Amino acid sequence: MEIKGLRNIEPYVAGIQPKVDNMIKLNTNENAYGPSPAVLAALAAFDGNGLRRYSSLEQADLRQALAEQHGLEAGQFVIGNGSDDILSMAFLAFFQTETPVLFPDLTYGFYKVWAQLYCVPYEEIPLRDDFSWRVTDYQRECGGIILTNPNAPTGRFQSLDDIEAVLKANPQVVVIVDEAYVNFGGQSALCLLDSYPNLFITRTFSKDASLAGLRVGYGIGSKQLISVIQAVRNAINPYNVDAISEALALAAVKDWSYYQQACRTIMETRDWFASELRELGFELLPSATNFLLVKPSLVEAQKLFAHLEKEKIYVRYFPSQERIKDWLRISIGRQDEMESVLASIKECCNEQTNTTSGPA
Ligand SMILES: Cc1ncc(COP(=O)(O)O)c(C=O)c1O
Structure with missing residues (x-):
């Protein structure tokens, strides 16, 4: 008997995690x-008995530590189970639109999957032959924009002037800048937050902080955007950040x-x-x-x-x-x-x- 109502979606294909010695x-x-010695010490010191309780709803200490690290306010942060969690919620929270959301044809493969999963219309804009994106391609009516900077899988960094030109042209929609790799030689768009309340930046502890297996990421934006994405988070999984992750991510920030x-x-x-x-x-x-x-x-x-x-x-x-x-x-x-x-x-x-x- 055919089962009705089943979702058919082409999933994101993640890189394999082989279990092979000496690879x-x-x-x-x-x-x-590896993670910093302070993170490993926090893991060893973690009180397992505390796990009978749910994790925190606010991640107040972690958000405060991040706010101090970046010179911002704790209310400008939302924490997630990896930046995939944040990005996925951002698609739900910020792209309620009938006009296509724009992103490059060659970028993080998950954007297209979330757009399809959440029925967000989208348009993939071809990168130039040198794999850079053209500012003018993003200066047009759209339902939102997502750019990875530096981009993946190309590795290319594009200037903050280009990011700002895109923000300036699109004050009525959210522009997400995925900064998963920014600490390997890029420049962060954090300095544009004050001027552009439509800017939402995502970061991860998986790359620069060596904690891919822990699953922690965060989003940074105006308080207006954060309150919207927090509401979406509370509509899906309010305890999305487990207690061990919160403690270890905090230790990582403090040992930056x-x-x-x-x-x-x-x-x-x-x-x-x-x-x-x-x-x-x-x-x-x-x-x-x-x-x-x-x-x-x-x-x-x-x-x-x-x-x-x-x-x-x-x-x-x-x-x-x-x-x-x-x-x-x-x-x-x-x-x-x-x-x-x-x-x-x-x-x-x-x-x-x-x-x-x-x-x-
Ligand atoms: C551009 C980009 N964004 C986001 C992620 C997701 O990172 P995580 O969910 O581990 O924080 C990745 C992972 O490879 C990535 O390449």
């Missing part, structure tokens, strides 16, 4: 380094200098790795993130992907995305890991050159 995992842009150092180290490794790949003739986009989008030379992306996978090196390959089917997205690991990755890439390129040139 080098560079497929989901996780942090190369540890993370600043880790991010600097990752950026140094990224720039070294990028220059090595350029020497091999690879095409690369400039990256302000903890990953690189690269187009291999000498060897096809799919071949290199398979070669690396055989060596237990996991990177991301997007064969179904026409514009980047010849590219690979490689997260930046520790320096020693990236040295192994480089050696493996060179091996693959050499094998390919030997095969194509044939025996002497």
Whole structure:
């Protein structure tokens, strides 16, 4: 018997989480380094007995700590179960529209999924050939805008002047700026909050704060936007942030200098790795993130992907995305890991050159 009323939706396809010993995992842009010692100490000190109670509704301490970190007010923050939670709620809270919401054709793949899931009309705007977005494409009537800056999976950062031009042209709709990777060389739109009450910024603890497995993210905006998204949160899951996450995220914010150092180290490794790949003739986009989008030379992306996978090196390959089917997205690991990755890439390129040139 056919069951009626079932939802049919094409889901977001997340990067795989292989359980393999001694792998080098560079497929989901996780942090190369572990959480700060203060976070691990907070985890060890956590009172498990407290778990019989529900977690807090307000995350007052965490919001206050974030407010101090960013020079804002606690009332400008909303906390979620990862920034996916915040972004998903933002689609519900801010895009009640019949006019399409705009985002680039190449960006975080979840936006399209949420738009479809929540029946939000949307339009994907093609990026230029160099994978940057055109300001004028976003200066038109629309139901809202979402831009990732720096963008994923391209890694490209676009100037705050461009973001401001988009905000200025669209005072009547919400403009979301997803800053998941901003601390790897981008510049935050936080300084525009005072001037643009329609700006909503999302952040995550998964990348710069090395807590992807914990699931904490947050949104920052005017008190008006925060009160709307808080209401949506209370309409779905008021206890969306568990007590352990709240305690550990707070410890992370209080030990932020540890993370600043880790991010600097990752950026140094990224720039070294990028220059090595350029020497091999690879095409690369400039990256302000903890990953690189690269187009291999000498060897096809799919071949290199398979070669690396055989060596237990996991990177991301997007064969179904026409514009980047010849590219690979490689997260930046520790320096020693990236040295192994480089050696493996060179091996693959050499094998390919030997095969194509044939025996002497
Ligand atoms: C651009 C972007 N936004 C948001 C997220 C979601 O991050 P999380 O839910 O782990 O906070 C990701 C994760 O990869 C991302 O790449």
